[in-house]
Amino acid sequence: MQKNTLLVLVAFLALSFKPIKSPEEIYIQAYKELAISEMHRTGVPASIKLAQAIVETNSGQSILAGRANNHFGIKCKSYWEGGRYFYADDDRDQYGRLTASCFRRYGSAAESYTDHSNFLRYSERYAELFEYAQTDYRNWAHGLKKCGYATDPSYAKKLIATIESLGLNRWDADVH
Numbered sequence: 001m002q003k004n005t006l007l008v009l010v011a012f013l014a015l016s017f018k019p020i021k022s023p024e025e026i027y028i029q030a031y032k033e034l035a036i037s038e039m040h041r042t043g044v045p046a047s048i049k050l051a052q053a054i055v056e057t058n059s060g061q062s063i064l065a066g067r068a069n070n071h072f073g074i075k076c077k078s079y080w081e082g083g084r085y086f087y088a089d090d091d092r093d094q095y096g097r098l099t100a101s102c103f104r105r106y107g108s109a110a111e112s113y114t115d116h117s118n119f120l121r122y123s124e125r126y127a128e129l130f131e132y133a134q135t136d137y138r139n140w141a142h143g144l145k146k147c148g149y150a151t152d153p154s155y156a157k158k159l160i161a162t163i164e165s166l167g168l169n170r171w172d173a174d175v176h
Contacts, residue, residue: 150152
């Protein structure tokens with residue numbers, strides 16, 4: 001009798017146990033529809049958008065995402081008229097000392113997603129990306145690096161590994 005009770009208890013616990021989601025899974029659930037919507041609006045693949053956001057913000061856990069709603073690490077640039085957030089990143093002064101960089105600050109993550117799409121779609125610098133198929137995340141990743149989106153020499157590899165490990169490319173052909 002005691003053995004049967006133990007088996008029932010173990011079965012109950014096994015059925016009621018819900019696996020803990022990773023930060024990446026939580027981030028994807030929160031933002032995948034926004035990434036898909038932006039893909040339809042501008043042609044930036046959802047997989048690329050989600051991978052960049054995951055890499056740039058450590059799945060939404062970075063200071064920049066938390067304090068400035070900046071999910072893509074986009075800096076101010078001289079023409080930026082929106083909110084600003086200063087954060088020491090990779091810029092250095094004339095003496096080689098790390099100095100605060102000006103990053104775009106947004107009112108919401110959705111604003112960050114929209115601006116990122118516009119930043120890529122309407123910039124001459126990234127025009128060649130839109131020659132690649134929406135489902136060609138590998139060329140998009142290498143193209144982003146080639147066009148100078150990030151200084152990390154492994155940026156394209158990181159994006160591709162993120163897309164492949166999380167299956168993010170399943171949304172690139174999504175048609176509503």
